[in-house]
Amino acid sequence: MAVIAKQCPEYKVIVVDINDDRIQAWKSDDLPIYEPGLQEVVEEARGRNLFFSTDVAAGIQEADIIFVSVNTPTKTFGKGAGRAADLQYWERTARDILKHSNGNKIVVEKSTVPVRTAEAMGRILNSGAGAHRFEVLSNPEFLAEGTGIRDLMEPDRVLIGGQSTPEGQAAVEELVRIYEHWIPRERILTTSVWSSELSKLVANAFLAQRISSINSVSAICEASQADVTEVSRAVGMDSRIGPKFLNASIGFGGSCFKKDILDLVYLCEHYGLPEVAEYWAQVVRINDYQKRRFVRRVVSNLFDTVVGKRIAVFGFAFKSNTGDTRESPAIDVCKQLAEERARVVVSDPRALGNARADLADLGSQIEYERDPYEAAAGSHAILVLTEWEIYRTLDYKRILASMEKPAYVFDGRNILDHEALHAIGFNVVPIGKAPLTSL
C-alpha cells in the first residue's frame, strides 16, 4: 500500500489494522517490519496520501477500493487442521465491509487464499439488503520478503483475476489503472478469479518444490561424494531449467511456502485428487527431513554428543535482509539441538527479538547475542543458518582463536569460503558436499 501511495499521489491510501501496536509503529520512525527501502517509501508518502489508522469502520466507509491483506494461517483446529487455510480473519473482514459500507465497493483479495474464496466472499458481501454492490477481485501478492520494495517497483508480473461480467471487467480495469502508473501494461495479466487464486498457490508450490528438489539432491551428493554446487550449476545452465532457487540449504522457511503448499494439498484432497495431494505433500516432508538431517550431521561430527557444548547459531531469520522468523528452519534446528542438550547461542543482526519469542519455551538453554564474535567465543561449533552478507566477511582467524578445539563450521547455506576456513584450521561441514576435516 505504501508503494501504491508513493506511485499514485492522486489516490488516498488508508491502512487500517485492528492491531493498535502495529499501527502506532507504522506512524513512528520505528516501523514494525524491516525491509530494505521501506522506510524511505513510507516517509515519502506518509501524511501526504498514506495514512494509518485503527478505525476500520471509517476506513471502509471512505474507500472505493478495499485491499484485504489479513493473515490466512494454517488452521490449527477442526476440519482440515494442519492443512487448510484458516479463513476466519478474511470472513470477519468481509462481514465488517458489509456492515460498514455506505456505497458500492471493489474488494481486492491481496491475502493468499484457497481457490474459490472470492466466490464465497462475494456471496457474503452481496447477501445484504442489496443496497450496495461488491465486486471481488483476486490480486495475489508475489513479493518476496527481503526484496519487497524492489519486487513491488519492478514486478515480473501483476496478476488480476475478475469475473467475466461487465461489472467484473470494469472493476478489473479500475485496478489495472492503479498499477499502470508504474508497471508496463504487458506485465499486468488479467485472468478469471479462480485462475488468479490458484496461480499464487502454484507459484509458491513450484518455488518450494525447487528448494526441496535440490535439497534432496544434496543428500545424494553427501552420500556419493558429488558436490551439490557443481551439480546445481550444471543443471541450472540448462535454459529450460534456469539457475534460480537451486541453492542447497537447511530448507525453506517463511510464513508462506509451507502454509500455501498445505493449502494446495488440502484442496487436492477436497477435489478427490489424492495422488496430486501426495505429490505436493512430499515437498514439505523433504523440507522437514533436511532440517533433521542437518542436526544429525552436526551431532555425529561433534563426536555423537553435544551435551553441555556451546554451539553458536549465525542467523535466525528465515532469510537475509528480514527480521521475520516465521517458519524459519533455525527454529527447528535450535529446538532439536536443545533436545540434544546443547547450549545454543543465537546471533542475528535483525531477528533476535523474534528469536526470543520463538524459543521462549526453552528458557535459559538458549542465549541471545547480537555480536557474532561474542556468540562464537567458547563454542565448539558455528552453524550458519541465514545467508546474511556479514557472515562472509567476519574475521574467522579471530573467531577460531576464541573457540574450543577442534572447531567446526556447519555452513547451512553454503555461503562461506570453505577452503579458506579449512586452511586456517576449521573443520568445515557444508551442505551437499564432502566435509573438509582434519583435526
Ligand SMILES: NC(=O)c1ccc[n+]([C@@H]2O[C@H](COP(=O)([O-])OP(=O)(O)OC[C@H]3O[C@@H](n4cnc5c(N)ncnc54)[C@H](O)[C@@H]3O)[C@@H](O)[C@H]2O)c1
Ligand atoms: N509476508 C509476505 O511476504 C507475503 C507475500 C505474499 C502474500 N502474503 C499473504 O498476505 C497475507 C498477509 O500476510 P502478512 O505476512 O502481512 O501477515 P501478518 O499476520 O503479518 O499481517 C496481517 C495483519 O492483518 C491484521 N488483521 C487481522 N484481522 C483483521 C481485521 N479483521 N481487520 C483489520 N486487520 C486485521 C492483523 O492484525 C495483522 O496486522 C497472507 O495471506 C499471506 O499469505 C504475504
